[in-house]
Amino acid sequence: MIYHRDLKKNIRNEVSLKGSRKESQSWLPHFLAAAIGVSLLGVVLAATQDPAPRQRLDVSVAQELKTVASAPIAAQPTQADDWVDYTIQPGDSASVIFDKYQIHRALLELNEIPLVKKVLANIHPGKTLSMKLGWNGLQELKYPLSETRHLTVTRAGDHFSAKTIEKPVEVRRLSASGVIDSSLFLAGKRAGISDSLIMQLVGIFAYDIDFALDIRQGDRFDIIYDERYADGKPLKKSGPILAARFTNRNKTYTAFRFTDKNGKTGYYDDEGRSNRKAFIRTPVKFSRISSFFNPKRKHPILHTIRAHKGVDYAAPIGTPVKTTANGTVRFVGRKGGYGNVVVIKHFGGYSTLYAHLSKFKKGLKRGKRVKQGDVIAYVGKTGRATGPHLHYEFRVNGKHKDPLKVRLPNAPSLAGGDLSAFKAQTQPLLVQLKTLSSSQLATIE
Ligand SMILES: [Zn+2]
Known part of the structure:
Protein backbone atom coordinates (compact mmCIF):
# COMPACT_ATOMS: atom_id res chain seq x y z
CA MET A 1 0.00 0.00 0.00
CA ILE A 2 1.10 3.49 -0.68
CA TYR A 3 0.09 6.65 1.03
CA HIS A 4 1.18 10.17 1.68
CA ARG A 5 4.19 9.63 3.90
CA ASP A 6 2.98 11.82 6.59
CA LEU A 7 -0.33 13.38 7.25
CA LYS A 8 1.18 16.58 8.56
CA LYS A 9 2.89 17.05 5.28
CA ASN A 10 -0.46 16.62 3.62
CA ILE A 11 -1.94 19.28 5.79
CA ARG A 12 1.06 21.51 5.34
CA ASN A 13 0.55 21.19 1.64
CA GLU A 14 -3.01 22.36 2.04
CA VAL A 15 -2.01 25.17 4.30
CA SER A 16 0.58 26.41 1.88
CA LEU A 17 -2.05 26.32 -0.83
CA LYS A 18 -4.38 28.23 1.41
CA GLY A 19 -1.69 30.88 1.48
CA SER A 20 -1.97 31.31 -2.25
CA ARG A 21 -5.72 31.18 -2.24
CA LYS A 22 -6.10 34.91 -2.54
CA GLU A 23 -6.25 34.62 -6.31
CA SER A 24 -7.71 31.19 -6.54
CA GLN A 25 -10.49 31.47 -4.04
CA SER A 26 -13.62 33.04 -5.29
CA TRP A 27 -17.28 33.09 -4.57
CA LEU A 28 -19.22 31.85 -7.49
CA PRO A 29 -22.89 31.36 -8.11
CA HIS A 30 -23.51 27.64 -8.37
CA PHE A 31 -24.42 27.74 -12.04
CA LEU A 32 -20.81 28.56 -12.85
CA ALA A 33 -20.14 24.97 -11.93
CA ALA A 34 -17.65 24.67 -14.73
CA ALA A 35 -18.70 22.18 -17.33
CA ILE A 36 -16.12 19.57 -18.15
CA GLY A 37 -14.58 20.31 -21.47
CA VAL A 38 -13.72 16.79 -22.47
CA SER A 39 -16.64 15.38 -24.36
CA LEU A 40 -15.16 11.91 -24.10
CA LEU A 41 -15.38 12.05 -20.37
CA GLY A 42 -19.13 11.83 -20.43
CA VAL A 43 -18.85 8.54 -22.26
CA VAL A 44 -16.26 7.14 -19.89
CA LEU A 45 -18.20 8.32 -16.88
CA ALA A 46 -21.40 6.75 -18.03
CA ALA A 47 -19.63 3.48 -18.67
CA THR A 48 -17.91 3.17 -15.34
CA GLN A 49 -20.15 4.52 -12.62
CA ASP A 50 -19.01 2.93 -9.41
CA PRO A 51 -22.00 2.35 -7.18
CA ALA A 52 -19.94 0.85 -4.35
CA PRO A 53 -20.32 2.74 -1.09
CA ARG A 54 -17.36 4.92 -0.30
CA GLN A 55 -15.04 3.34 2.19
CA ARG A 56 -12.94 5.22 4.59
CA LEU A 57 -9.47 3.88 3.97
CA ASP A 58 -6.86 6.24 5.24
CA VAL A 59 -7.36 9.06 7.62
CA SER A 60 -6.61 12.18 5.72
CA VAL A 61 -8.09 15.61 5.75
CA ALA A 62 -9.64 15.33 2.33
CA GLN A 63 -11.09 11.93 3.13
CA GLU A 64 -12.78 13.34 6.20
CA LEU A 65 -14.34 16.08 4.15
CA LYS A 66 -15.50 13.64 1.53
CA THR A 67 -17.29 11.52 4.08
CA VAL A 68 -19.21 14.52 5.23
CA ALA A 69 -20.10 15.36 1.67
CA SER A 70 -21.66 12.00 0.95
CA ALA A 71 -24.07 12.27 3.86
CA PRO A 72 -27.62 13.16 2.80
CA ILE A 73 -28.38 16.84 2.74
CA ALA A 74 -30.23 17.60 5.91
CA ALA A 75 -32.59 20.48 6.00
CA GLN A 76 -31.61 22.81 8.76
CA PRO A 77 -34.66 24.28 10.37
CA THR A 78 -34.54 25.98 13.71
CA GLN A 79 -34.38 23.74 16.73
CA ALA A 80 -37.87 24.82 17.79
CA ASP A 81 -40.32 22.02 18.44
CA ASP A 82 -42.79 23.17 15.84
CA TRP A 83 -40.47 22.27 12.98
CA VAL A 84 -41.07 18.85 11.46
CA ASP A 85 -38.42 17.25 9.27
CA TYR A 86 -40.16 14.67 7.16
CA THR A 87 -38.03 12.25 5.13
CA ILE A 88 -39.92 11.51 1.95
CA GLN A 89 -40.69 7.81 1.48
CA PRO A 90 -41.06 5.94 -1.81
CA GLY A 91 -44.64 6.34 -2.98
CA ASP A 92 -45.21 9.55 -1.02
CA SER A 93 -46.90 12.48 -2.69
CA ALA A 94 -47.33 15.96 -1.31
CA SER A 95 -51.00 15.13 -0.80
CA VAL A 96 -50.19 12.06 1.32
CA ILE A 97 -47.74 14.02 3.46
CA PHE A 98 -50.00 17.04 3.96
CA ASP A 99 -52.86 14.75 4.92
CA LYS A 100 -50.61 13.08 7.46
CA TYR A 101 -50.11 16.43 9.19
CA GLN A 102 -53.70 17.56 8.60
CA ILE A 103 -52.69 20.58 6.61
CA HIS A 104 -54.38 19.64 3.37
CA ARG A 105 -55.88 23.09 3.03
CA ALA A 106 -52.39 24.60 2.87
CA LEU A 107 -51.58 22.34 -0.07
CA LEU A 108 -54.49 23.76 -2.03
CA GLU A 109 -53.16 27.26 -1.35
CA LEU A 110 -49.58 26.31 -2.18
CA ASN A 111 -50.68 24.82 -5.48
CA GLU A 112 -51.78 28.31 -6.48
CA ILE A 113 -48.10 29.26 -6.75
CA PRO A 114 -46.79 27.66 -9.98
CA LEU A 115 -43.20 27.24 -8.72
CA VAL A 116 -44.32 25.55 -5.50
CA LYS A 117 -46.84 23.39 -7.34
CA LYS A 118 -44.12 22.17 -9.67
CA VAL A 119 -41.69 21.42 -6.83
CA LEU A 120 -44.31 19.61 -4.74
CA ALA A 121 -45.34 17.51 -7.73
CA ASN A 122 -41.75 16.30 -8.07
CA ILE A 123 -40.62 15.49 -4.56
CA HIS A 124 -37.97 12.77 -4.27
CA PRO A 125 -37.80 9.91 -1.78
CA GLY A 126 -34.92 10.38 0.63
CA LYS A 127 -35.10 14.16 0.59
CA THR A 128 -36.36 16.08 3.57
CA LEU A 129 -39.42 18.27 3.56
CA SER A 130 -39.26 20.65 6.52
CA MET A 131 -42.47 22.15 7.76
CA LYS A 132 -43.13 24.62 10.54
CA LEU A 133 -46.55 23.94 11.97
CA GLY A 134 -48.57 26.39 14.04
CA TRP A 135 -52.03 26.59 15.57
CA ASN A 136 -53.51 27.59 12.22
CA GLY A 137 -51.67 25.06 10.11
CA LEU A 138 -48.57 25.38 7.98
CA GLN A 139 -46.43 28.43 8.69
CA GLU A 140 -43.28 27.68 6.72
CA LEU A 141 -41.92 25.04 4.38
CA LYS A 142 -38.46 24.23 3.08
CA TYR A 143 -37.38 21.79 0.41
CA PRO A 144 -33.90 21.27 -1.09
CA LEU A 145 -33.75 21.79 -4.85
CA SER A 146 -30.06 21.03 -5.14
CA GLU A 147 -27.01 20.95 -2.91
CA THR A 148 -26.83 24.72 -2.99
CA ARG A 149 -30.42 25.82 -3.50
CA HIS A 150 -33.65 25.35 -1.63
CA LEU A 151 -37.23 26.44 -1.87
CA THR A 152 -38.66 28.28 1.07
CA VAL A 153 -42.31 29.16 1.55
CA THR A 154 -43.56 31.42 4.33
CA ARG A 155 -46.97 32.46 5.45
CA ALA A 156 -47.52 36.20 5.27
CA GLY A 157 -50.87 36.99 6.80
CA ASP A 158 -53.48 35.05 4.87
CA HIS A 159 -51.35 33.92 2.00
CA PHE A 160 -48.07 32.16 1.24
CA SER A 161 -45.06 33.57 -0.52
CA ALA A 162 -42.27 31.47 -2.01
CA LYS A 163 -38.69 32.05 -3.01
CA THR A 164 -35.61 30.02 -3.80
CA ILE A 165 -32.50 30.62 -1.76
CA GLU A 166 -28.98 30.09 -3.05
CA LYS A 167 -26.18 29.24 -0.69
CA PRO A 168 -22.95 31.04 -1.46
CA VAL A 169 -20.43 28.64 -2.97
CA GLU A 170 -16.79 28.90 -2.08
CA VAL A 171 -14.15 27.46 -4.39
CA ARG A 172 -11.01 26.04 -2.81
CA ARG A 173 -7.96 25.03 -4.77
CA LEU A 174 -6.58 21.69 -3.64
CA SER A 175 -3.98 19.19 -4.74
CA ALA A 176 -3.48 15.46 -4.51
CA SER A 177 -0.90 12.87 -5.51
CA GLY A 178 -0.98 9.12 -5.74
CA VAL A 179 1.15 6.18 -6.76
CA ILE A 180 -0.57 3.16 -8.23
CA ASP A 181 -0.13 -0.10 -6.43
CA SER A 182 -3.01 -2.25 -7.59
CA SER A 183 -5.49 0.10 -9.23
CA LEU A 184 -5.93 3.73 -10.15
CA PHE A 185 -9.17 3.91 -8.14
CA LEU A 186 -7.52 2.63 -4.99
CA ALA A 187 -4.66 5.06 -5.46
CA GLY A 188 -7.26 7.80 -5.81
CA LYS A 189 -9.03 6.72 -2.63
CA ARG A 190 -5.76 6.70 -0.76
CA ALA A 191 -5.05 10.19 -2.02
CA GLY A 192 -8.43 11.20 -0.63
CA ILE A 193 -10.06 12.17 -3.90
CA SER A 194 -13.42 11.18 -5.31
CA ASP A 195 -14.06 8.66 -8.07
CA SER A 196 -15.46 11.47 -10.15
CA LEU A 197 -12.12 13.24 -10.00
CA ILE A 198 -10.34 10.03 -11.02
CA MET A 199 -12.70 9.72 -13.99
CA GLN A 200 -11.86 13.28 -14.99
CA LEU A 201 -8.19 12.33 -14.84
CA VAL A 202 -8.86 9.31 -17.05
CA GLY A 203 -10.75 11.51 -19.50
CA ILE A 204 -7.89 13.99 -19.71
CA PHE A 205 -5.26 11.40 -20.66
CA ALA A 206 -7.52 8.90 -22.46
CA TYR A 207 -6.00 9.74 -25.85
CA ASP A 208 -2.46 8.98 -24.66
CA ILE A 209 -2.92 6.22 -22.12
CA ASP A 210 -5.08 3.12 -22.42
CA PHE A 211 -6.23 2.97 -18.81
CA ALA A 212 -7.51 -0.59 -19.22
CA LEU A 213 -4.22 -2.01 -20.46
CA ASP A 214 -1.30 0.37 -19.92
CA ILE A 215 -1.46 1.09 -16.19
CA ARG A 216 1.46 -0.32 -14.21
CA GLN A 217 2.46 -0.51 -10.57
CA GLY A 218 4.50 2.59 -9.79
CA ASP A 219 2.61 4.88 -12.16
CA ARG A 220 1.99 8.22 -10.52
CA PHE A 221 -0.44 11.12 -10.77
CA ASP A 222 -0.41 14.65 -9.39
CA ILE A 223 -3.39 16.94 -9.75
CA ILE A 224 -4.42 20.46 -8.85
CA TYR A 225 -8.16 20.89 -8.76
CA ASP A 226 -11.01 23.02 -7.49
CA GLU A 227 -13.44 21.80 -4.89
CA ARG A 228 -16.64 23.73 -4.27
CA TYR A 229 -17.99 24.15 -0.78
CA ALA A 230 -21.27 25.34 0.66
CA ASP A 231 -21.64 25.78 4.43
CA GLY A 232 -18.07 24.55 4.76
CA LYS A 233 -18.91 21.18 3.21
CA PRO A 234 -17.64 20.02 -0.18
CA LEU A 235 -20.29 19.55 -2.85
CA LYS A 236 -20.72 16.11 -4.36
CA LYS A 237 -19.35 17.02 -7.73
CA SER A 238 -15.58 17.54 -7.54
CA GLY A 239 -13.41 19.47 -9.88
CA PRO A 240 -12.65 20.55 -12.40
CA ILE A 241 -9.05 19.42 -12.57
CA LEU A 242 -6.97 22.49 -13.49
CA ALA A 243 -3.62 20.80 -13.97
CA ALA A 244 -2.56 17.18 -14.04
CA ARG A 245 0.55 15.13 -14.48
CA PHE A 246 0.55 11.40 -15.11
CA THR A 247 3.61 9.22 -15.32
CA ASN A 248 2.82 5.97 -17.08
CA ARG A 249 5.63 3.44 -17.52
CA ASN A 250 8.20 6.21 -17.08
CA LYS A 251 6.64 8.50 -19.65
CA THR A 252 5.17 11.70 -18.23
CA TYR A 253 2.16 13.51 -19.62
CA THR A 254 1.03 16.95 -18.49
CA ALA A 255 -2.26 18.73 -19.04
CA PHE A 256 -3.70 22.13 -18.18
CA ARG A 257 -7.28 23.21 -18.43
CA PHE A 258 -7.84 26.27 -20.58
CA THR A 259 -10.79 28.10 -22.11
CA ASP A 260 -9.93 29.76 -25.42
CA LYS A 261 -11.27 33.06 -26.73
CA ASN A 262 -14.21 31.26 -28.38
CA GLY A 263 -15.22 29.91 -24.99
CA LYS A 264 -14.13 26.36 -25.77
CA THR A 265 -12.58 24.54 -22.83
CA GLY A 266 -10.03 21.80 -23.24
CA TYR A 267 -6.80 20.38 -21.90
CA TYR A 268 -3.41 21.21 -23.35
CA ASP A 269 0.19 20.26 -22.58
CA ASP A 270 2.69 22.89 -21.40
CA GLU A 271 3.32 23.93 -25.02
CA GLY A 272 -0.37 24.49 -25.70
CA ARG A 273 -0.83 21.30 -27.74
CA SER A 274 -4.24 19.72 -27.37
CA ASN A 275 -4.39 16.46 -25.44
CA ARG A 276 -6.98 15.20 -27.90
CA LYS A 277 -6.58 13.48 -31.20
CA ALA A 278 -8.61 15.15 -33.89
CA PHE A 279 -10.01 11.71 -34.79
CA ILE A 280 -11.22 8.72 -32.88
CA ARG A 281 -10.02 5.51 -34.51
CA THR A 282 -13.31 3.64 -34.81
CA PRO A 283 -16.70 5.02 -35.87
CA VAL A 284 -18.82 2.12 -34.64
CA LYS A 285 -19.05 -0.53 -31.95
CA PHE A 286 -18.32 -3.61 -34.06
CA SER A 287 -18.21 -7.35 -33.57
CA LYS A 401 -5.53 5.81 -46.36
CA ASP A 402 -5.91 2.70 -44.24
CA PRO A 403 -8.22 3.84 -41.39
CA LEU A 404 -6.61 1.32 -39.04
CA LYS A 405 -3.05 2.48 -39.70
CA VAL A 406 -3.19 6.15 -40.65
CA ARG A 407 -1.41 8.43 -38.20
CA LEU A 408 -4.18 10.42 -36.61
CA PRO A 409 -3.48 14.13 -36.29
CA ASN A 410 -3.83 15.95 -32.99
CA ALA A 411 -6.60 18.43 -32.46
CA PRO A 412 -5.41 21.96 -33.30
CA SER A 413 -2.91 23.52 -30.85
CA LEU A 414 -3.39 26.90 -29.21
CA ALA A 415 -1.96 29.81 -31.17
CA GLY A 416 -1.64 33.60 -31.07
CA GLY A 417 -3.46 35.36 -28.24
CA ASP A 418 -4.82 32.08 -26.90
CA LEU A 419 -1.31 30.67 -26.57
CA SER A 420 0.08 33.68 -24.72
CA ALA A 421 -2.96 33.77 -22.42
CA PHE A 422 -2.53 30.05 -21.84
CA LYS A 423 1.15 30.43 -20.95
CA ALA A 424 0.48 33.27 -18.53
CA GLN A 425 -2.39 31.45 -16.90
CA THR A 426 -0.71 28.06 -16.52
CA GLN A 427 2.77 29.22 -15.44
CA PRO A 428 1.95 29.23 -11.70
CA LEU A 429 0.19 25.87 -12.04
CA LEU A 430 3.21 24.42 -13.78
CA VAL A 431 5.45 25.49 -10.91
CA GLN A 432 3.00 24.11 -8.38
CA LEU A 433 2.72 20.83 -10.27
CA LYS A 434 6.51 20.43 -10.36
CA THR A 435 6.75 20.93 -6.61
CA LEU A 436 3.92 18.51 -6.06
CA SER A 437 5.36 15.81 -8.26
CA SER A 438 8.75 15.98 -6.58
CA SER A 439 7.20 15.25 -3.19
CA GLN A 440 7.91 11.79 -1.90
CA LEU A 441 5.16 9.25 -1.58
CA ALA A 442 6.30 6.37 0.58
CA THR A 443 5.24 2.75 0.48
CA ILE A 444 3.94 0.89 3.49
CA GLU A 445 3.38 -2.82 3.84
ZN1 LIG B 1 -16.18 -2.13 -47.60
Missing part, protein backbone atom coordinates in the same frame (compact mmCIF):
# COMPACT_ATOMS: atom_id res chain seq x y z
CA ARG A 288 -15.35 -7.96 -36.01
CA ILE A 289 -13.56 -6.45 -38.97
CA SER A 290 -15.03 -8.27 -41.97
CA SER A 291 -12.75 -6.73 -44.58
CA PHE A 292 -9.49 -4.80 -44.34
CA PHE A 293 -8.12 -1.94 -46.41
CA ASN A 294 -6.69 -3.60 -49.50
CA PRO A 295 -5.81 -1.86 -52.74
CA LYS A 296 -5.90 -5.21 -54.66
CA ARG A 297 -8.93 -7.05 -53.33
CA LYS A 298 -11.17 -9.37 -55.32
CA HIS A 299 -14.67 -7.98 -54.92
CA PRO A 300 -17.01 -10.51 -53.23
CA ILE A 301 -19.97 -9.69 -55.49
CA LEU A 302 -18.38 -8.48 -58.70
CA HIS A 303 -15.55 -11.06 -58.60
CA THR A 304 -13.18 -8.60 -60.19
CA ILE A 305 -10.07 -7.02 -58.76
CA ARG A 306 -11.32 -3.91 -57.11
CA ALA A 307 -9.49 -2.04 -54.45
CA HIS A 308 -11.16 -2.08 -51.07
CA LYS A 309 -10.55 1.49 -50.06
CA GLY A 310 -11.82 1.28 -46.52
CA VAL A 311 -12.46 -0.99 -43.58
CA ASP A 312 -15.61 -3.04 -43.07
CA TYR A 313 -16.87 -3.27 -39.51
CA ALA A 314 -19.47 -6.02 -39.05
CA ALA A 315 -22.22 -4.82 -36.71
CA PRO A 316 -25.98 -5.39 -36.36
CA ILE A 317 -28.36 -3.26 -38.38
CA GLY A 318 -29.26 -0.13 -36.43
CA THR A 319 -25.94 0.17 -34.55
CA PRO A 320 -25.17 3.90 -34.21
CA VAL A 321 -22.39 5.25 -36.44
CA LYS A 322 -20.35 8.15 -35.07
CA THR A 323 -18.35 10.75 -36.91
CA THR A 324 -14.70 10.29 -36.03
CA ALA A 325 -13.86 14.00 -35.94
CA ASN A 326 -15.38 17.47 -35.96
CA GLY A 327 -16.37 18.60 -39.42
CA THR A 328 -19.07 19.56 -41.89
CA VAL A 329 -21.43 17.19 -43.68
CA ARG A 330 -20.51 17.09 -47.36
CA PHE A 331 -22.95 14.48 -48.60
CA VAL A 332 -25.97 12.63 -47.25
CA GLY A 333 -27.89 10.30 -49.57
CA ARG A 334 -27.68 7.35 -51.89
CA LYS A 335 -24.69 6.73 -54.09
CA GLY A 336 -24.42 3.52 -56.22
CA GLY A 337 -22.68 0.62 -54.52
CA TYR A 338 -22.24 2.61 -51.33
CA GLY A 339 -25.98 2.60 -50.73
CA ASN A 340 -26.88 5.20 -48.11
CA VAL A 341 -23.73 7.16 -47.46
CA VAL A 342 -22.48 10.12 -45.43
CA VAL A 343 -19.32 12.03 -46.29
CA ILE A 344 -17.81 14.43 -43.78
CA LYS A 345 -15.17 17.03 -44.47
CA HIS A 346 -12.77 17.80 -41.64
CA PHE A 347 -10.06 20.41 -41.11
CA GLY A 348 -6.70 20.19 -42.88
CA GLY A 349 -7.75 18.21 -45.96
CA TYR A 350 -9.17 15.21 -44.12
CA SER A 351 -12.47 13.57 -45.00
CA THR A 352 -14.30 10.42 -43.92
CA LEU A 353 -17.00 8.31 -45.58
CA TYR A 354 -19.58 6.00 -43.97
CA ALA A 355 -21.48 3.59 -46.27
CA HIS A 356 -24.23 0.90 -46.49
CA LEU A 357 -26.21 2.75 -43.80
CA SER A 358 -29.78 1.72 -42.95
CA LYS A 359 -30.79 5.27 -42.08
CA PHE A 360 -29.42 8.70 -41.29
CA LYS A 361 -29.59 10.62 -38.05
CA LYS A 362 -32.68 12.83 -38.13
CA GLY A 363 -31.89 16.34 -39.30
CA LEU A 364 -28.52 15.47 -40.82
CA LYS A 365 -28.03 17.43 -44.03
CA ARG A 366 -25.34 18.91 -46.21
CA GLY A 367 -23.56 21.82 -44.54
CA LYS A 368 -24.43 20.75 -41.01
CA ARG A 369 -21.56 20.92 -38.52
CA VAL A 370 -20.87 17.78 -36.53
CA LYS A 371 -18.71 17.10 -33.52
CA GLN A 372 -16.42 14.16 -32.89
CA GLY A 373 -18.47 11.27 -31.54
CA ASP A 374 -21.86 12.59 -32.77
CA VAL A 375 -24.15 9.88 -34.09
CA ILE A 376 -24.69 10.56 -37.80
CA ALA A 377 -26.35 7.36 -39.03
CA TYR A 378 -27.04 3.68 -38.37
CA VAL A 379 -25.47 0.47 -39.69
CA GLY A 380 -27.31 -1.22 -42.56
CA LYS A 381 -26.68 -3.22 -45.73
CA THR A 382 -27.82 -0.84 -48.44
CA GLY A 383 -25.96 -0.72 -51.76
CA ARG A 384 -23.54 -3.48 -52.71
CA ALA A 385 -23.20 -5.24 -49.35
CA THR A 386 -23.26 -8.95 -48.53
CA GLY A 387 -24.35 -8.41 -44.93
CA PRO A 388 -24.87 -5.68 -42.37
CA HIS A 389 -21.67 -3.72 -41.88
CA LEU A 390 -20.22 -0.23 -41.91
CA HIS A 391 -17.81 0.56 -44.73
CA TYR A 392 -15.53 3.35 -43.50
CA GLU A 393 -13.08 5.34 -45.62
CA PHE A 394 -10.44 7.82 -44.50
CA ARG A 395 -8.99 10.30 -46.99
CA VAL A 396 -6.18 12.79 -46.72
CA ASN A 397 -6.28 15.42 -49.50
CA GLY A 398 -8.48 13.07 -51.51
CA LYS A 399 -6.15 10.07 -51.18
CA HIS A 400 -7.43 6.93 -49.45
